[in-house]
Amino acid sequence: MTWFRCAETRPWASMRLFCLPHAGGSAVFYRPWAKEISPAVEVHTVQYPGRADRMADAFxxxxxxxxxxxxGAMAPLMDRPAALFGHSMGAVLAYEVARLLQERGAAPAHVFASGTRPPHDRGDERRVSDLDDDGVVEEIVKMGGSDAEALQEPELRELVLPYIRNDFTLIEDYAHRDGTRLAVPLTAIIGDSDPHVSPEQARGWAQATDGRFALKVLPGGHFYLTDQQPAVIAEIHRTLEVPAAG
Known part of the structure; x- marks a missing residue:
């Protein structure tokens, strides 16, 4: 099964935006972006294994x-400039993907790191992956990532908690490795009331790249980008210097 989902192909687009979801997220999270983003941009969203149409794929x-x-999956899609946007866990993965692409001589034009601390400062928050099922659900609801009532359904829990727990284990076990230093422009975007990352901590992303750095703080919590989608997309347009949609 392929890694990317593209809701709206645009052969004429001058660049591609690759979006990486949060822990427990899937490609559907970014589906609305396809119609709201500039016609000059084609959106491709990562579908992690073990969920949605990749339910049969191993974690x-x-x-x-x-x-x-x-x-590796991006290689045949790098025939035009590309940018990466990752939220929370997805931001750390976007950073690592960008390093690998740079090593291969195909550095992205820009990296957007949303809703998380930089890779060299992961903090000492308690491990969500070690909590029981009720504890995991409680943490997800606190973050605003899922509907509390929906996660009370036993059938849904049985379906989604394994991949949610796997994602938290993956990011909580992550350790930054020395190696290629990123030289790509990077924008960190966070919500002003996100309990998991402060503006001061987000500024630490400047140490993750030798490229130009910018910090954007928007109203909202950890999932600020749900309510602030127009502002996030406007920031992407401004940064990538592409015309707005419509």
């Missing part, structure tokens, strides 16, 4: 493994 347990696989 990956080391963050560096999906980064390698995603970078």
């Amino acid at each position: 990956v347990t080391d963050a560096h493994q999906p980064a390698r696989l995603i970078a």
